[in-house]
Amino acid sequence: MHDIRFIRENPDDFDAALARRGLEPLAGKLRTLDEQRRLLTTQLQEAQSRRNEASKAIGQAMSQGDKERAEALKAEVAEIKAMMPGLEEQEKALGEELNAALAIIPNLPADDVPQGEDESDNVEVSSWGEKRDFAFTPLEHADLAPPLGMDFETGTKLSGARFTFLRGDMARLHRAIAQFMLDQQTRENGYTECNPPVLVNDDAMFGTDKLPKFAEDSFRTTDNRWLIPTSEVSLTASVAGEIIDDLAEPLRLTAHTLCFRSEAGSAGKDTRGFIRQHQFEKVELVSICKPEDSEAEHERMTACAEGILQALDLPYRKVLLCTGDMGFGARKTYDLEVWLPGQGAYREISSCSNTGAFQARRMNTRYRPEGGKKTDFVHTLNGSGLAVGRTLVAVLENYQEEDGSVIVPDVLAPYMGGVEILRSRQ
Known part of the structure; x- marks a missing residue:
């Protein structure tokens, strides 16, 4: 607002x-x-x-x-x-x-956001990692994963298009990725783990700028609650209407939740595979801080998301979004795009945004500086740390072997109960 x-x-x-x-x-x-x-x-x-x-x-x-x-x-x-x-x-x-x-007016872009019309005008800030040199032609995950337990047919039978049923070690690897992310963000990066509701009311959706503009992109229940499109909604709205004392240090929250999106505007996009689902999981990062801290917090949050990709040894690039590609509530956004060798392309795996006071005004969330009487609006930030399903896709494509198996990354081994390689279930 x-x-x-x-x-x-x-x-x-x-x-x-x-x-x-x-x-x-x-x-x-x-x-x-x-x-x-x-x-x-x-x-x-x-x-x-x-x-x-x-x-x-x-x-x-x-x-x-x-x-x-x-x-x-x-x-x-x-x-x-x-x-x-x-x-x-x-x-x-x-x-x-x-x-x-x-x-219904979007946030104003920060001064250093590049001018542009669409993703072709985004600016690559940096890149990390070496792309693997395969001795064979790597497969896309949609072709590689079904024998390993990524069951698209059963997901479609149960729920329709853009739903997937994971089985066996594939399901365990998906869970392992989420657990690793949570441990990294809480133990190493100082985020407080939360387990918030995935059903929220109109106020929570409006306060985090998902209503009224994006109503058609979300699922609504018969009792007028909303299935969250991201736990940014639950985590950020948890401080709605509050006056937070001091905020000497940013309030940093994280959660691993189910997320739901109707994908109303993505007809025909990513119809194959696990990239764009109606139901998916994310480890979300949210920060609430003083206005003067938000730029540094944005850089820190993005680095925390990058750390997951680096620990998994997944090549990626960091992109600064232009004015035409930036989200409605953001004043500045970095996208992290992971390299998918099967597709031969970089694909978004995290989006980290500084919304400034835009959400805080909608939620009426303020802070009181230490020793002061006057209050001011907080700044809020959100980012994926990371999207679990897309990280699974990146692991499958980057760690695949010629025989169709997939090596489990070393950092995920403690979560896999001794499973080191995903092999065909067929």
Whole structure:
């Protein structure tokens, strides 16, 4: 959510930032709504003040025996009382219209975000790792994995397209990856492990900028709860409406959860394999911090996600998203793209975003500096640390052998109960 005071005082800067997002100027419309609402607020305050004065004057007129003045004042009070509900209704309607307009405007990009229209304009910041030199033609995971226990047919039979049934050591490897990620983020990187609900209410979704714009991308239950698209929603919304004391150190939270997405806008994309599922798992990273700490926290969070890929020895690149490819709530985003030799391409495996105060305003989450009385909005950040299914895909493609088996990475061995190689179940 945007600060209407900033728009009121900096309309040209606001519109210039929107232009970087490819949007038409909106400051004029928003300021008009704001002025109309503020005018009604002033009229209400003046009417309330005059009603109080007149009510007090009635008693004085009566005590002085001035019945004519008292009756006139009573008539004035009655007129004000009759007028106020209409003003209140108009003020409420304008406030709702203004908030609705603000709620669908994306966050403003940070100054160092590159200008661009789509992913082709993203900027590679760095790369890590050596791509394996295969003595054979590596397979895509969709061709390699079924004999090893990645059962697409049963998933489709049970639930339809974009669902998968994992069996045996494949299921164990998937679990091992998630457990390794959680241990790394909690023991090494200082995140607090959480086990949050995966069903949330409208407020949680709105506060984390998933509503109203992305309603069609999420699943809704018959009792009007939402299945989370990411535990960013649950973790970030856990501090909604709060005033956090001090925040000398960022609040860092992590969770491994199921996630659900309708993939409404991805028709025809990644229909084969395990890349784009309706139900998937992620280890999410969330930070809540002071505004002056958020840039450094963004770099730290991204490094924590990179550490998982490095520990698994998976080649990847770090990409700074351009204005046209950045998410709705983000002011700056790094994507980590892992190398998939079967596809011969880099694919996104983590997205780490600094949303600034955008979500905090929607949630009304503030902090109070130590020794201070005035509060300010926190900054929130979120990132994948990592997407479990996509990491499984990367392990399968990068650690495959010519006979169709897959070597278990060394760091996952403690979680695999002695299983060192995935072999065909057929």
